[in-house]
Amino acid sequence: xxxxxxxxLDELVSAAAAAGxxxxxxxxxxxxxxxxxxxxxxxxxxxxxxxxxxxxxxxxRSASELSTAGQDEVERLRVRHEAVWQSRIExxxxxxxxxxxxxxxxxxxxxxAQARP
Numbered sequence: 001x002x003x004x005x006x007x008x009l010d011e012l013v014s015a016a017a018a019a020g021x022x023x024x025x026x027x028x029x030x031x032x033x034x035x036x037x038x039x040x041x042x043x044x045x046x047x048x049x050x051x052x053x054x055x056x057x058x059x060x061r062s063a064s065e066l067s068t069a070g071q072d073e074v075e076r077l078r079v080r081h082e083a084v085w086q087s088r089i090e091x092x093x094x095x096x097x098x099x100x101x102x103x104x105x106x107x108x109x110x111x112x113a114q115a116r117p
Contacts, residue, residue, distance in 0.1 A: 065077055
């Protein structure tokens with residue numbers, strides 16, 4: 001039973017992280033970006049203003065790279081940035097205990113809903 005629960009948690013974390021990475025890339029450069037990037041940075045910061053500020057810088061770098069990419073480059077960069085953000089989200093979720101992880105996944109789901117135009 002413990003192995004099954006662990007596998008289900010891994011799947012939940014991976015699915016949430018994949019959706020999060022995709023939402024970051026899809027929102028970058030849109031009208032939603034300014035508000036969304038702040039909420040994502042807050043989510044990552046978890047109350048730590050320094051970490052939140054660093055995440056804002058990372059988010060802005062991603063958006064800048066995506067917006068300045070040439071047509072031949074943009075798809076490769078989208079895939080790369082989705083993977084980067086998915087990995088960052090997975091790492092954060094894996095570092096949380098069960099209750100905190102559940103709360104963070106719920107918060108992330110709300111963020112993803114806000115990222116849709």
